Amino acid sequence: MSGPPIEVNNVSKRFRLYHERNQSVKAMVMRGGRARYDEFWALDDVSFEVSQGTTFALVGENGSGKSTMLKCLARILRPDKGSLEVRGKMSALLELGAGFHPELSGRENVFLNGSILGLSKKQLESRFDEIVEFAGLERFIDMPVKNYSSGMYVRLGFSVAINVDPEVLLVDEVLAVGDEQFQRKCLERVAELRESGKTIVVVTHSLATVRNLCDEAAWLEHGVVRKVGPAGEVADAYLGEAHVDREVDEKSHGTRWGTGDVRLTGVELVDARGQVTENVHTGDAVSFRLHYEAARPIPRPVFGLGVYTAEGVQVTGPNTRQADVWVDKIEGAGTVDLRVDPLLLLPGSYIISAAVTDETISHTFDHRHRAFHFDVQPGTPHETFGGVISFNGRWAVDGRG
């Protein structure tokens, strides 16, 4: 084998956006020619190399082309220009359990799915017990998979895919599936592969994943490579520029419930000078400002916030009831501020839930679950060895021996 395991040279990929939803013979005959469509370049002259044993991240916003790049590597999509080469046995975790047949049993599907991923019957037979055990489905393996829960389905899918024993592994954020225990198992397995010198490419928008799991990264924006290099540097550059115009992430525009007597209309960050900002750093003084509109007078409301990491781990969940802060009533539009000084969150993406309830917290007026998004950029204290918050502690080293 010569050259690096993955080599991407000036790859461009064009997508067509058709004016009709579906093409048809009928439409073609009636129009008397080819379908009309617009083109756009999902990837534009992308080049990078991944060397042996590297864990490489593709980061970028939704629609930046990172998933398209991964699908090109997986040979699912064919680039229109340029060349790419993947050397060695490759396994792609794009969707777990793709190709499971609902009528067939778990056992039959393991063999079918395994052979789609390129395993021979012999290899599958020798790994079968391991696959089933890893998925934790010993008792259900002879049941048709249509009777599986979605968790079981995904577990079996992951278990088959990871047991392909690839030299090059492509992962598309599918690891964020299943229960927490299984997620941990998956991450451990990926870490094992990493330690055994396999080459891994992971598509993610979690900067924590980039920092903690990856050696190198490429940041894509609108199909163009903005930066390639060591993971930490790329993550900092990405955070510094890419996220600033994203107050509310439409994609994570989570669920919302409540009576609607009070509506939470927005959450924003306010800096020390009272200016609304989207640019906060570790160590800054900031306020989280909730905007509300009360349709009728509401006595003694309780406001609360939940702050989560992009991976869904809750960092904190303050509310006005536990802080013993009360107003007699609210009416019309107004704001509530939670002042934080200093902000001890480390750089990364965070998600906010906001809620307003009655005095007893038993009656929800409006709960906007994971509806808002903000990014923290490097500041002081400066820490780059993982984690979510800084202790802001002071070291004292006794050097006298």
Added chain:
Amino acid sequence: MTKLQEITSRRELFVNLTLRELRGKYKRSALGWLWSLLNRLTTMLLFSFVFRYFLRVDPPVGDPSGLHFFAFFLMCGLLPFNFLSQSLTGGMASLIGNANLVKKTYFPREILVAANTASWLVSFLIELSLLAVALLFVGNVAFVWLPAILMLIVIQTMFVGGLALMLSAAAVYFRDLEHLVGIVMQAWFYTAPIVYPISYVTNQVKKDSIWWTIYNLNPLTRFVEAYRDFFYNLRWPPADQLAYIVVVSVITLIAGYLVFGRLEGRMAEEL
């Protein structure tokens, strides 16, 4: 590794996908295979009544077998037609129905179409065997022609596979293609000598007319006649006609493979 080598290296996947098609078709029905056989039997009985007794279609006497039996005459043409028709319909659904696989995993996509055709081939083989067994009761020992019959089946499978490759790839881009093909299949059924003997055509059109040439160029006509020669008449089909379907089938398969390769590039996006 060239594409062709890659396809042949995935034989195991091909077998597994074929088994999946077969299991998917017949699992969860108490009668399983019997349903499809019952279906064939019903068609045979209905066609026999309508064409033999109401419309008075008179099948030719087998030469040299001496067999004179409409149901057998019919089945020799109907079974190869069904193989063709089901493979094309199933082939067009094979990529669209497995969109998830095409969009999320990689393997040569030709295998999906090939596995579908293979699953219909298995049904076809079983039906042909039953036909051959039934023919024993009326004294036609078609089994002695087995090697030649297998050759003919291989040739037809090439023809069917080539068409299935073309249509399946085109169906990804034109979703209403199946309707069009449905119409074409109906026309194809009646323009080949399946429910009537070919002599009925020569009675109406002159042997030197353009219509007769066109009628004879239809590969399905040649296939049906060849199957009938082996099973019904118990004789070799004319060599020139065999040569014709071999050439047509090889060309169709190569064309199917090339067309598929050309259309494959944007398949995952279009699905």
